[in-house]
Amino acid sequence: MLTRRRLLALALAAVALCALTFAGPAGASIISPRAAHSPNASDIRTAYWVALIVALVLVVLGHLAVFTAVARFRERRGIEPARLTAGRGFFLRAGAPLALLAAGLFAFAVIYTVKAETVEPTAGSGLQASAAQTAQTSVRGVSSQALAQAIETLRNTTPSTGPIGGTVKGGPLEIDAVAQQWVWRFFYPGGPTTAGTYSPSGGRAGDRTFSYVDLTVPVDTAVVLNITSTDVLHRWFVPALGGQVDAVPGHVTQTWFRADRTGVYPGQSTEFSGSGYSTMRIFVHVVSPSAYQRFLRTQTANLQAAQKYVNHVVTAGTVPGEGTP
Amino acid sequence: MSPRAVAPARPEIVSHGLRRRRAGWIERATNADHKSVSMLYLGGALTFLVVAAIELALMRIQLIVPEGTTIQPETFDRILSVFGPTVVVLFAIPLALALVGYIVPLQLGARGVAFPRLGLFSAWLYLAGAAVLYGSFLYRPPNAGILSLPPLSTSTFSPTHGVDAWAIGVGLCAVGFTCFAINLLATARTMRAPGMAWRRAPIFSWAGAAICWIQLVTAPVMAAALVMLMIDRHFSGIFFDPQQGGAPLLYEHFAWIFFTGGYVITLLLAAGAISEILPTFARKPIFSHRAAAVSIAAVAVLGPLAWMQNMYAAPIGKGFAFFAMLMALGLLLPVGLLVVNWVGTLWGGALRMRTAPLYAIGAISCLLLGLGGELMYSLVPVGWQLDNTTAAQGATAFVVVGGGVFGGFAALHYWFPKLTGRMLGESLGRLAFWTILVGLYVFVAPMLLAGLKGQPVDVQRFYDDIGLNTYNLVASIGSFVLLAGIVIAVANAAVSFRAGRRTGHDPWGGVTLEWLALSPPPLHNFDAVPDVRSPEPLRDIREAIRERDELWPERRPRPPVAEPAVVGAGTASEPRSAEEAAGAAALPSESVPSAPEAGDERADAVPPPGRATEPGEGDEGETPSGAGGAPVS
Numbered sequence: 001m002l003t004r005r006r007l008l009a010l011a012l013a014a015v016a017l018c019a020l021t022f023a024g025p026a027g028a029s030i031i032s033p034r035a036a037h038s039p040n041a042s043d044i045r046t047a048y049w050v051a052l053i054v055a056l057v058l059v060v061l062g063h064l065a066v067f068t069a070v071a072r073f074r075e076r077r078g079i080e081p082a083r084l085t086a087g088r089g090f091f092l093r094a095g096a097p098l099a100l101l102a103a104g105l106f107a108f109a110v111i112y113t114v115k116a117e118t119v120e121p122t123a124g125s126g127l128q129a130s131a132a133q134t135a136q137t138s139v140r141g142v143s144s145q146a147l148a149q150a151i152e153t154l155r156n157t158t159p160s161t162g163p164i165g166g167t168v169k170g171g172p173l174e175i176d177a178v179a180q181q182w183v184w185r186f187f188y189p190g191g192p193t194t195a196g197t198y199s200p201s202g203g204r205a206g207d208r209t210f211s212y213v214d215l216t217v218p219v220d221t222a223v224v225l226n227i228t229s230t231d232v233l234h235r236w237f238v239p240a241l242g243g244q245v246d247a248v249p250g251h252v253t254q255t256w257f258r259a260d261r262t263g264v265y266p267g268q269s270t271e272f273s274g275s276g277y278s279t280m281r282i283f284v285h286v287v288s289p290s291a292y293q294r295f296l297r298t299q300t301a302n303l304q305a306a307q308k309y310v311n312h313v314v315t316a317g318t319v320p321g322e323g324t325p
Numbered sequence: 326m327s328p329r330a331v332a333p334a335r336p337e338i339v340s341h342g343l344r345r346r347r348a349g350w351i352e353r354a355t356n357a358d359h360k361s362v363s364m365l366y367l368g369g370a371l372t373f374l375v376v377a378a379i380e381l382a383l384m385r386i387q388l389i390v391p392e393g394t395t396i397q398p399e400t401f402d403r404i405l406s407v408f409g410p411t412v413v414v415l416f417a418i419p420l421a422l423a424l425v426g427y428i429v430p431l432q433l434g435a436r437g438v439a440f441p442r443l444g445l446f447s448a449w450l451y452l453a454g455a456a457v458l459y460g461s462f463l464y465r466p467p468n469a470g471i472l473s474l475p476p477l478s479t480s481t482f483s484p485t486h487g488v489d490a491w492a493i494g495v496g497l498c499a500v501g502f503t504c505f506a507i508n509l510l511a512t513a514r515t516m517r518a519p520g521m522a523w524r525r526a527p528i529f530s531w532a533g534a535a536i537c538w539i540q541l542v543t544a545p546v547m548a549a550a551l552v553m554l555m556i557d558r559h560f561s562g563i564f565f566d567p568q569q570g571g572a573p574l575l576y577e578h579f580a581w582i583f584f585t586g587g588y589v590i591t592l593l594l595a596a597g598a599i600s601e602i603l604p605t606f607a608r609k610p611i612f613s614h615r616a617a618a619v620s621i622a623a624v625a626v627l628g629p630l631a632w633m634q635n636m637y638a639a640p641i642g643k644g645f646a647f648f649a650m651l652m653a654l655g656l657l658l659p660v661g662l663l664v665v666n667w668v669g670t671l672w673g674g675a676l677r678m679r680t681a682p683l684y685a686i687g688a689i690s691c692l693l694l695g696l697g698g699e700l701m702y703s704l705v706p707v708g709w710q711l712d713n714t715t716a717a718q719g720a721t722a723f724v725v726v727g728g729g730v731f732g733g734f735a736a737l738h739y740w741f742p743k744l745t746g747r748m749l750g751e752s753l754g755r756l757a758f759w760t761i762l763v764g765l766y767v768f769v770a771p772m773l774l775a776g777l778k779g780q781p782v783d784v785q786r787f788y789d790d791i792g793l794n795t796y797n798l799v800a801s802i803g804s805f806v807l808l809a810g811i812v813i814a815v816a817n818a819a820v821s822f823r824a825g826r827r828t829g830h831d832p833w834g835g836v837t838l839e840w841l842a843l844s845p846p847p848l849h850n851f852d853a854v855p856d857v858r859s860p861e862p863l864r865d866i867r868e869a870i871r872e873r874d875e876l877w878p879e880r881r882p883r884p885p886v887a888e889p890a891v892v893g894a895g896t897a898s899e900p901r902s903a904e905e906a907a908g909a910a911a912l913p914s915e916s917v918p919s920a921p922e923a924g925d926e927r928a929d930a931v932p933p934p935g936r937a938t939e940p941g942e943g944d945e946g947e948t949p950s951g952a953g954g955a956p957v958s
Contacts (some may be wrong), residue, residue: 045710047706048707051702062693066689081673090616109705233474243638244712266791267779275785
C-alpha cells in the first residue's frame with residue numbers, strides 16, 4: 001500500500017515535470033525572456049533557447065532514468081538484487097557524448113559571445129544614416145584609451161565635437177553611462193554648450209548634455225555605452241537591449257545596442273549597491289532620430305535654464321522673483 | 326625488551342584514576358574527539374539552517390506586494406547581508422564538515438583523528454564566527470550585501486562596524502574550516518585501516534577528502550581577502566579602494582573563489598551521501614566505484630575553477646570568461662557520469678524505499694534541475710542575461726536546498742543511528758521531505774520565471790509596472806512552506822536526538838567500516854580494525870562468517886552472546902579485554918544471521934542483513950571472491 005502510494009507520488013512528480021517541459025512550447029511566453037529589441041539581445045536570446053533546450057533534455061532524461069530505476073527495481077519478496085557493476089569501458093562510452101556536448105556548447109557559446117559583442121552598423125532609418133558606418137568594433141574591451149576616456153567622463157570635461165547629437169563619423173553613437181548611488185546619469189555626445197552655462201562645478205567649455213534615469217536614444221541607431229561608476233559597483237541591465245555589464249569605479253566597460261522599435265524599455269541595476277539599490281531603475285526611451293535631436297535641444301535648454309537659476313541663487317543669494325530665500 | 330613485546334596487540338582500557346565528571350555543556354564544548362566536534366558543527370549547521378530559512382521568509386514577506394513597506398530598505402539590507410554567509414558559511418559548509426568529520430574517520434577505519442585539538446579549535450572558531458556575525462545585531466548589523474563587495478564595504482561607504490562584524494565572523498569561520506581540513510586530510514592520509522587504499526575508500530570518504538581539499542585551497546583565500554578588507558577599513562590600506570589605485574575586482578575574485586567552493590562542497594556532500602545510500606538501500610554495490618571516485622574528484626577540481634562564471638559582467642578579459650565557461654561546462658561530464666552511476670546502482674537492485682533514499686532521490690532531482698540551470702548560465706551570453714537575476718538565484722536555490730538540505734538530511738537519516746544510536750524519525754522525515762519539496766518548487770519556479778523577465782536579485786522592492794506581482798506572491802508563499810518544512814526536519818532531528826527509537830549499530834546492513842563500530846562509537850571508534858580487502862569490508866566479513874558457518878558448523882557461536890564473534894583480522898586466538906568482549910557482544914549481528922536487529926523498523930519482508938549473494942561472482946576485479954575478505958581463523 002505505502003509503496004504504491006509512494007510510487008504514485010514519484011510518478012506524479014515525473015508527469016508534472018514532463019508536463020512542465022512539453023507544455024513549454026505551448027506557453028512559451030512564460031519561459032521566454034523579455035522580447036529582444038536589439039541584435040545583441042537577439043543573439044543572447046538564441047543562446048538562451050539553445051541552452052534551455054539542451055538543459056531541459058538533460059534534466060528530463062536524468063529524471064526519467066532515475067524514476068524508472070526507482071519504480072522498477074523495488075524491494076520485493078523473493079527478489080535478490082543482482083551484483084551488477086559497470087563493465088570495462090562503460091563510462092568512457094557514456095562520457096563521450098557528454099564530452100562532445102560540452103565541447104559543442106563551448107564552441108557555440110564562444111561564437112555567440114563574439115557575435116553579441118560585435119557592434120552592427122546603424123540602420124538606414126537611424127540617426128545620421130548617411131555617414132559611412134561600416135566600421136564594426138567589438139565592445140567590452142577595456143583599453144587604456146577607454147580608461148582615459150573614463151577619467152575624462154568623471155571630470156565631466158569631454159570636449160564636444162560635431163553637430164547636435166552627432167555620431168562620431170563612421171562609428172556608433174557613444175553615450176557615457178555613469179552610475180552612482182543610486183541613479184544612472186547619461187552623458188550625450190556632442191552637446192552644444194556655451195562656456196560656463198550649466199555645469200554644477202561652475203561650467204566649463206565642453207560641458208555635455210546629460211540626463212538622469214531616463215536614457216533617450218534614436219531608433220535603429222547603433223549606440224555604444226561607456227559604463228563606469230563614481231562610487232561602488234553597479235550593473236547595467238536592460239533586458240530588451242542586451243546583457244548585464246558591471247559599472248566598476250576606475251574601469252570603463254562597454255556594451256552596445258541598436259533598438260529596432262520606438263518605445264520605453266525598462267531596466268534596473270542588478271548589482272547590490274546599498275539601501276537605495278532597488279530604486280536604481282533605468283528607462284531607455286527609444287525615439288525617432290528627429291525626436292532625439294529635439295530632445296537634446298530641449299534638455300540642453302532646460303539644463304541651461306536650471307544652471308542660470310542656480311548661478312543666480314549662488315551669486316545673488318536670492319531666488320529669482322521671490323526675494324531672499 | 327621493547328614495550329611492543331609486552332603490550333597486547335589490541336587496545337585496553339588504561340586509566341590513571343577517575344576523571345572528574347564535568348558539566349555536560351563543558352564536556353560538549355571541550356571534548357576534542359572528532360565525533361563530539363562534529364556534533365558541535367552539526368548543531369550549529371542545523372540551527373543556522375532554520376535561521377537562514379527565517380531570514381528568507383522575512384525577505385519574502387517584504388516582497389509579497391509591489392513596493393511593499395513591511396521592512397525598510399536598511400533592515401532588509403541587514404537581513405540580506407547576513408543571509409548570504411548564513412546559508413553558505415554557517416549552514417552548508419559546516420553541515421558538510423560535520424558529516425565528513427564524523428563519518429570519514431570511521432569509514433577509513435581510523436581510531437581517532439590526527440590533530441584532535443585542532444579539530445576542536447576549528448569548531449570553536451566556527452561558533453565564534455557565528456557569534457560575532459550575529460552579535461552585531463546588538464549594535465549595528467552588516468549591510469554591504471551578500472558578499473560585502475568593496476567599494477561598498479570600504480569605510481567610505483560603510484562607515485559603521487557592521488561590515489567589520491561580517492568580515493571577522495566570516496574570516497573566523499574560514500580559518501576554522503582550514504584547520505578542520507588540515508586535521509581531516511592528515512587523518513585520511515596517515516590513519517587509514519590496513520589495506521584501506523584510496524581505491525577501496527568509500528565514495529563518501531572521497532567526497533569528504535575532496536571537500537577538505539576545497540576548504541584547504543579556498544578558505545584561506547577568503548581569510549586573506551577579509552584581512553585585506555580590514556586593513557583597508559582601519560589602517561588606510563588601498564587593496565580594494567579604486568580611488569587610490571586599489572582593485573575592487575580582486576576582492577570579487579577572492580570572494581567568488583570561496584563561495585563557489587562552498588557551492589561545490591554542497592554538491593559533493595550530496596553526491597557522496599547519495600553514493601553511499603543508494604547501494605545500501607538497493608542492496609547492490611555501486612555501479613562503478615572507480616568512476617564515482619574519479620567523478621567526485623573531477624567535480625572538486627573543475628567546480629571551484631569555474632568561479633569566474635559569476636563575473637561575466639565584470640571587466641575581466643574575455644579569455645578568463647571562456648576559461649570559466651570551459652570549467653563549468655566540463656562539470657557536465659563528471660556530474661552526468663555520477664547520475665549514470667546512480668541509475669546503474671539502482672538498476673537491478675531491490676530498493677528499500679526508506680526516508681534516507683527518499684531524500685537521496687529528491688536530492689538527485691533537485692541537483693539535476695539546479696545544475697541544468699547552472700549549465701545554462703555558464704554560457705557567457707546566457708550568463709549576461711540570467712546572472713544576478715532571480716532566475717540564477719532560483720537555480721542556486723535548487724542546488725543549495727537539493728544538495729545541502731536534501732543531501733544533508735539524506736546523510737543524516739542514513740547516519741543518524743551511527744551518530745546517536747537512535748533512529749531519525751522516519752514518518753516526520755517524510756513529511757518534512759514533501760513539505761520542503763513542495764515549498765521549494767513553489768518558491769523557485771516563479772523566481773525562475775520572474776528572473777527571465779529581468780527581476781534582479783537582492784532587491785528590497787519590485788515595481789507594479791513590470792508585471793511580476795503574481796510571481797512574487799507565489800514565491801513568497803513557497804518560501805513560507807519551505808520554512809515550515811525545514812522547521813519540521815530540524816525539529817525532527819532535535820527530538821530524535823533525545824528521544825528517537827534506539828537502534829543497533831548497523832540498522833541498514835551497510836558495507837562500509839563505520840557500521841562495524843558501535844552506535845554511537847566509543848572514544849576509540851573500533852575495538853578491532855579489520856584488514857580491508859575490498860571497497861565493501863563488512864560484506865567480506867559477513868561472507869567469511871557465512872562460509873565458516875557452512876564449512877565448520879561446529880564453530881558456529883552458540884549461544885551468540887556467550888562467545889562473541891570475531892570481527893578483527895587474525896585476532897581470535899588472542900585474549901580479549903573485558904571492555905572489548907562487552908563491545909563485541911553488542912557488535913556483529915552478522916554472526917547471528919537470523920537475529921532480529923534494529924527493532925521492528927525493518928521487520929516487514931526485509932531479508933536478514935547478510936547479503937545473500939553469489940560468492941565468486943566478482944566485484945569488478947577488486948575482490949576475487951567473498952572469501953578474500955577479512956580472514957577469520
